[in-house]
Amino acid sequence: MTRKEQKEMRQKQILFKALELFVTKGYAETKISDIAEALNISVGLLFHYYESKEALYLELVKMGVQGTKNSEQAKAENPLNYFETVLDGLLIAAKNKPWICQMFVLMAGAQRPGAPENIRTLALSVDQIRFSEALIIRGQTTGVIKKGDPKALSTTFWCAVQGIMEYHAAFPETPLPEPGWLINILKKT
Amino acid sequence: MTRKEQKEMRQKQILFKALELFVTKGYAETKISDIAEALNISVGLLFHYYESKEALYLELVKMGVQGTKNSEQAKAENPLNYFETVLDGLLIAAKNKPWICQMFVLMAGAQRPGAPENIRTLALSVDQIRFSEALIIRGQTTGVIKKGDPKALSTTFWCAVQGIMEYHAAFPETPLPEPGWLINILKKT
């Protein structure tokens, strides 16, 4: 293994363990030494790769912003279909790639008051809820999405997903919903 | 005002401001001095009333446990009706009594890994999800609740509520769902 490869591997190792701990225990509750211990490395090494705890957080939020933007690219014939596609993807990921589910939780946390200001600003630069609001309005005009305040519908849908992701991050053995149960929040009956 | 009254008022004042800050900023992110400043009192006074930050947390969780147990007493002709009653109550409270909504969020946080162990244990002593599971099974036999893994249904419903409460605690101006949207997670169509 070349040094470059080794370096990248360590960086990822640290990043993903930090993600896991930030999400399960909370950012402030996670000590740098917790991350180091979980990886069996020294705290010094951790600071060799990331200059501060906050830098680690920032790096993760950058990843999350990128991921969210990508998911917004998802193509679909109609708006409801967009939500089905994205939700299916998330629920499958929740089982197989815990980090996607964790990232989801991290991003929500980063958007709340109490997060470091620069990180919060970055996290708020993507806004699933507002993005989806426009889609919902379209879906309502074509009649596939139920009537009602589009902002409230969007908020409700994403908060429901959020709640589930959060719970699943803390209690991974818990059963996940069938996608239809959540799509029904939006779907015209 | 008698001294006893004054004392109780201060204790409540501190307790409710702590609840607000613990929920909006996060427990670990909230400094004792944040609470003191928000109330225009000294940190010393805060320690005069509560012997530690954790004691404050514990006190709040005790309140929450009590509240949850009370809400479980809610009577209803059929299981679906129970959920409608409780949900209506919560959504109305979310608008008028922010602290109920905040308490909801606090309790969920206290149940997760990362919370102090004694507090976590206490918080886990009430379990909305398990309690509701039994009701859901009953509702399924009488045909008012849809088919599907009762545990997953219960988890999904409460996580959805949780997600909304959390969002609303952080962004109170946000529109709340119509109760029916969430009841539809459970309701047989």
Added chain:
DNA sequence: ATATTCATTGAATAAATATTCAACAGACAG
């Protein structure tokens, strides 16, 4: 009146935890 209790303060101390740093070992280049 006088003594006692209690709410209150904020500066001093303690504890927790993030961050720095000097030293060492192995990889790699010349």
Added chain:
DNA sequence: CTGTCTGTTGAATATTTATTCAATGAATAT
């Protein structure tokens, strides 16, 4: 080989934040 670079360590330091405490004055009791 020999020297430089880089990964690694863990103990020392700095910083943040919880907690203590001695002092003050106002309320209450005797």
